[in-house]
Amino acid sequence: MKLLPLLVGFSTLLNCFYTQNCTKKPCLPNAKCEIRDGVEACYCNMGYSGNGVTICKDDNECGNLTQSCGENANCTNTEGSYYCMCAPGFRSSSNQDKFITNDGTICIDIDECSESVVCGDHAVCENVNGGYNCSCKEGYQTSTGKSHFTPNDGTYCQENVNANCHLDNACIAANINKTLTKIRPIKEPMALLQEVYRNTLTDLSPVDIITYIEILAESSPLLAYMNNTISAKDSLSNSTLTEFVKTLNNFVQKDTFTVWDKLSANHRITHLTKLMHTAEQATLRISQNLQKTTQFDTNSSDIALKVFFFDSYHMKHIHPHMTMNGDYIKIFPKRKAAYDSDGNVAVAFLYYKSIGPLISSSDNLLLEPQDYGNSEEEERVISSVISVSIKSSPPTLYELEKVTFTLSHIK
Ligand SMILES: [Ca+2]
Numbered sequence: 001m002k003l004l005p006l007l008v009g010f011s012t013l014l015n016c017f018y019t020q021n022c023t024k025k026p027c028l029p030n031a032k033c034e035i036r037d038g039v040e041a042c043y044c045n046m047g048y049s050g051n052g053v054t055i056c057k058d059d060n061e062c063g064n065l066t067q068s069c070g071e072n073a074n075c076t077n078t079e080g081s082y083y084c085m086c087a088p089g090f091r092s093s094s095n096q097d098k099f100i101t102n103d104g105t106i107c108i109d110i111d112e113c114s115e116s117v118v119c120g121d122h123a124v125c126e127n128v129n130g131g132y133n134c135s136c137k138e139g140y141q142t143s144t145g146k147s148h149f150t151p152n153d154g155t156y157c158q159e160n161v162n163a164n165c166h167l168d169n170a171c172i173a174a175n176i177n178k179t180l181t182k183i184r185p186i187k188e189p190m191a192l193l194q195e196v197y198r199n200t201l202t203d204l205s206p207v208d209i210i211t212y213i214e215i216l217a218e219s220s221p222l223l224a225y226m227n228n229t230i231s232a233k234d235s236l237s238n239s240t241l242t243e244f245v246k247t248l249n250n251f252v253q254k255d256t257f258t259v260w261d262k263l264s265a266n267h268r269i270t271h272l273t274k275l276m277h278t279a280e281q282a283t284l285r286i287s288q289n290l291q292k293t294t295q296f297d298t299n300s301s302d303i304a305l306k307v308f309f310f311d312s313y314h315m316k317h318i319h320p321h322m323t324m325n326g327d328y329i330k331i332f333p334k335r336k337a338a339y340d341s342d343g344n345v346a347v348a349f350l351y352y353k354s355i356g357p358l359i360s361s362s363d364n365l366l367l368e369p370q371d372y373g374n375s376e377e378e379e380r381v382i383s384s385v386i387s388v389s390i391k392s393s394p395p396t397l398y399e400l401e402k403v404t405f406t407l408s409h410i411k
Pocket residue numbers: 047058059060061077078079080081082
């Protein structure tokens with residue numbers, strides 16, 4: 001189609017100098033009699049093709065090439081001609097609705113957000129190429145459940161009940177029950193953990209955090225469930241522990257601190273404590289499924305777990321400890337005259353890299369320490385947090401003499 005303007009010029013030239021009446025044949029109305037290269041004949045007008053005498057058929061300029069009008073434009077064929085128009089969501093650079101190929105016109109995205117579209121109350125508008133999206137502001141959700149909408153599709157933004165109900169115990173309880181009903185049918189530990197992981201990966205609200213901590217706490221006994229016929233209990237225990245740590249990490253990694261910050265210090269410390277307690281219980285329970293003496297490690301970005309499992313015959317030779325980023329913890333069992341009872345021991349160390357600020361008694365945990373002045377009652381944890389939990393069977397098999405910690409300051 002790049003040839004078109006050139007052809008128009010050429011044709012005009014011919015019209016000026018060579019138009020004559022044909023002596024032998026009558027030409028069709030959309031043809032002219034001309035002498036070209038010394039030959040007198042009927043020639044179809046620009047935009048038509050044929051012999052000029054019996055046929056002059058419209059050229060379909062739009063059909064010859066794809067995108068003959070350029071990007072983001074549509075081509076319309078007409079009798080003897082054609083025109084281009086910008087696609088919906090675009091406007092022509094010349095401000096003329098119609099244009100032809102290569103006349104310098106391009107189609108530019110319309111910024112609906114700044115020009116015309118209002119997404120409605122509690123909504124934000126995002127301009128995109130060829131269109132725009134409306135979505136709800138934080139704390140609001142669409143009435144239709146869609147993530148994006150356009151103003152005329154009947155969707156509007158309403159208050160997100162879940163995001164704001166952390167101050168209301170009845171609302172939290174209702175949300176926990178609703179989620180439990182959805183999750184209870186999942187009986188297989190890995191599937192359950194994967195479901196919680198998926199639901200806590202992004203876009204957590206304060207009530208999500210509370211709800212899923214409750215779910216984990218309630219499911220903690222189930223996480224250790226293994227069908228007795230399972231022969232590979234060791235490897236299943238290891239993969240359950242890995243999945244568990246990966247899921248826990250969703251709750252305590254630094255991205256979630258803005259969500260935790262929306263809870264009062266009391267709520268925050270209560271639920272975080274519940275999470276840590278659940279982590280200890282669940283890791284011990286899962287570890288007790290191990291069949292042979294084991295030392296197992298798993299890490300996520302903000303949590304590490306180290307598990308020791310051994311029987312009374314190996315007890316003398318196992319020294320449970322954990323070293324992580326310069327922090328160190330070791331436990332010492334009571335010396336006994338003889339390790340003569342049969343039984344086994346599970347020890348689980350959990351290392352939380354970043355949760356120090358979450359344990360702060362300040363209601364504004366995201367403030368830097370120097371920003372909240374000289375409030376002397378303020379308590380802040382300035383190291384990572386390590387816990388150790390022990391379960392022996394029988395319970396008297398492994399009693400502690402002492403625990404030693406070395407923790408470095410967070411810089
Ligand atoms: Ca045409």
